[in-house]
Structure formats: structure tokens, C-alpha cells
Amino acid sequence: ATPTSIMVGTGKAAETGILFRNGIALQHLREATVIALDKTGTITQGQPQLTDIHIAESFEKTDVLRLVASAESKSEHPVAQAICQYAQQQGAALTDAASFRALPGLGVEATIDGQLVQVGADRYMQQLGLDLSPFAAIVTQLSDAGKTPLYAAIDGTLAATISVSDPVKPSSATAIQALHAMGLRTVMITGDNQRTAQAIARTLGIDDVLAEIMPDGKADAVRQLQDNGSKVAFVGDGINDAPALAQSDVGLAIGTGTDIAIESADVVLMSGDLRNVANAIALSRATLRNIK
Ligand code: ADP
Numbered sequence: 001a002t003p004t005s006i007m008v009g010t011g012k013a014a015e016t017g018i019l020f021r022n023g024i025a026l027q028h029l030r031e032a033t034v035i036a037l038d039k040t041g042t043i044t045q046g047q048p049q050l051t052d053i054h055i056a057e058s059f060e061k062t063d064v065l066r067l068v069a070s071a072e073s074k075s076e077h078p079v080a081q082a083i084c085q086y087a088q089q090q091g092a093a094l095t096d097a098a099s100f101r102a103l104p105g106l107g108v109e110a111t112i113d114g115q116l117v118q119v120g121a122d123r124y125m126q127q128l129g130l131d132l133s134p135f136a137a138i139v140t141q142l143s144d145a146g147k148t149p150l151y152a153a154i155d156g157t158l159a160a161t162i163s164v165s166d167p168v169k170p171s172s173a174t175a176i177q178a179l180h181a182m183g184l185r186t187v188m189i190t191g192d193n194q195r196t197a198q199a200i201a202r203t204l205g206i207d208d209v210l211a212e213i214m215p216d217g218k219a220d221a222v223r224q225l226q227d228n229g230s231k232v233a234f235v236g237d238g239i240n241d242a243p244a245l246a247q248s249d250v251g252l253a254i255g256t257g258t259d260i261a262i263e264s265a266d267v268v269l270m271s272g273d274l275r276n277v278a279n280a281i282a283l284s285r286a287t288l289r290n291i292k
């Protein structure tokens with residue numbers, strides 16, 4: 001490609017809110033065979049809401065909610081915000097944590113009013129040796145509806161399951177269809193649990209799911225796809241997407257996402273609308289066709 005044609009192409013893209021940070025990205029984008037996408041905040045809106053709480057026998061909802069929200073008030077994770085917002089609406093009076101620890105990709109652990117409060121994913125509870133079977137039926141049902149089930153343990157006993165729902169962006173389904181129409185394979189990469197991720201992928205027609213990926217594992221997931229001979233474009237918005245953006249053949253960050261994701265990307269999409277991923281690829285194909 002000539003420098004001029006690339007300038008014209010990237011200039012046109014900029015007018016529609018697609019910023020190419022380098023000319024080579026245009027060529028890499030044209031060669032992409034797989035589009036890998038982060039789930040939370042990229043495919044979904046990234047603002048989960050608490051939808052369901054089920055309390056174990058011998059626990060009280062008011063108590064559990066106060067302890068859980070007190071622990072989560074120290075976390076910056078979107079699911080923590082969902083829990084705290086709900087607790088506030090319910091008029092829960094939060095207590096300051098005597099100790100707090102965030103366990104990335106797992107959950108949080110805090111001491112509240114002398115009680116050990118642990119909140120997080122099923123794999124966290126399994127690490128703690130807790131039996132989750134009392135909630136198995138309800139959790140399966142909620143996961144199949146695309147909700148994310150979390151669990152709370154108080155002083156080492158399973159006390160509740162709390163589900164949050166993060167709706168997909170209205171444009172995501174159309175965006176995925178457009179990518180497929182261009183002959184591309186789509187893959188969702190997420191830290192969320194397998195069943196929930198699969199339910200969301202199914203509603204959008206996404207080809208493959210890599211779920212329960214720990215925060216530092218997304219780049220490895222991209223590498224795996226590349227080892228199979230794919231040229232991978234990765235789309236993400238979060239702090240833990242930065243290594244995957246760097247590892248991919250071409251990284252696309254959402255402009256409303258975190259600074260570190262934007263800095264690691266080759267292409268910045270000014271809006272969160274994923275149809276711009278397809279538009280960027282269409283443009284890369286058109287630009288480089290013109291100059292052949
Ligand atoms: P994602 O961005 O896909 O949510 P993360 O690696 O941030 O991926 O989190 C993976 C999972 O770990 C979440 O879906 C949730 O189950 C659990 N988790 C992480 N942080 C928290 C938290 N503060 N409270 C409860 N669960 C959490």
C-alpha cells in the first residue's frame with residue numbers, strides 16, 4: 001500500500017470515529033480471520049444489575065446483604081457496584097471492613113463486624129472447599145438465562161447466591177452478523193463462567209467461547225488462536241484486555257474504555273458500537289483493494 005492511500009483510508013475512518021494509530025494496522029485488519037471479543041463492556045453494556053438473591057437456610061437476607069455489600073464497597077469491579085447499588089436501594093447500613101482483599105478473577109474477602117465475608121465466582125467457592133449443590137438447580141437456570149451467579153460465604157459457610165445481569169448492547173447482534181457476512185469467525189473471551197458466557201454467545205450467534213479465563217490469561221487465549229494459524233483481531237476495553245490487545249495481530253480498543261487498553265491498541269473505536277469493527281474491516285479491505 002502506498003502511504004497516500006493509507007492516509008486517505010485512515011482519514012476516512014477517522015470521520016466515522018475509527019482511529020487508526022498506525023498505517024500497518026489497516027493491512028493487518030484486512031488479513032484478520034478471527035475476531036476475538038472481550039465480553040464485559042465490549043459485547044455487553046458493562047453495567048451489571050443485581051437481579052436475584054437466594055439465601056441459604058439459617059441466614060437472613062438483611063444480614064447477608066449488609067455483610068456482602070460492606071465487603072464489596074471496597075471493590076471496583078462492576079459486579080461489586082451492582083451489589084452495592086442494590087444494597088443501598090434496600091436501605092442496608094454498611095460497615096467499614098477491618099480487612100479487605102481483592103482476588104482478581106475470583107472475588108473478594110473481607111472482615112466485617114468480626115465475620116469473615118467471602119464473595120465471588122463458583123471457582124472461588126470451590127477453592128474454599130464449599131459445596132454449592134444447594135443452589136445448583138437455580139444457578140443452572142439463571143446461567144442459562146445469561147446471568148452471572150456469584151456466591152457469598154460467611155465465616156466459611158455458604159450463605160447466598162447473588163446473580164447479576166449485564167445486558168448486551170443493542171447493536172451487538174447486528175455487529176456479529178456483519179462480521180460473519182464478511183467471512184470472519186467470532187470468539188468471545190471472558191472471565192465469566194462457562195454456562196453464562198455460552199448463553200450470551202448463543203443469543204448473538206458467536207461461533208466460539210473461551211470462558212473462565214483469569215485476568216492474566218487473555219493474551220494466552222489470543223496466542224492459542226494464533227497457534228491454530230488464525231490472524232486475530234482482538235476487541236476490548238478493560239485493564240486486563242491490554243496484554244491481549246498487544247498480543248493480537250491487530251488490537252481494537254473501545255474509546256470509552258480504560259486508558260491502558262487504548263494505549264495498547266492499534267485502532268481506537270470512539271463509540272462502543274461494535275458495528276464499527278465490521279466497518280473498520282470493510283474500510284481496510286476497500287482501501288487496500290483500490291491501490292492494488
Ligand atoms: P470479567 O471482566 O469477565 O467479569 P473478571 O476476571 O474481572 O472477568 O472476573 C471474573 C469473575 O470473577 C466474575 O465474573 C465474578 O464471578 C468474579 N469476581 C471478580 N471480582 C469480583 C468481586 N468484586 N465480587 C464478586 N465476584 C467477583
Ligand code: MG
Nearest residue numbers: 038040041238
Ligand atoms: Mg471488558
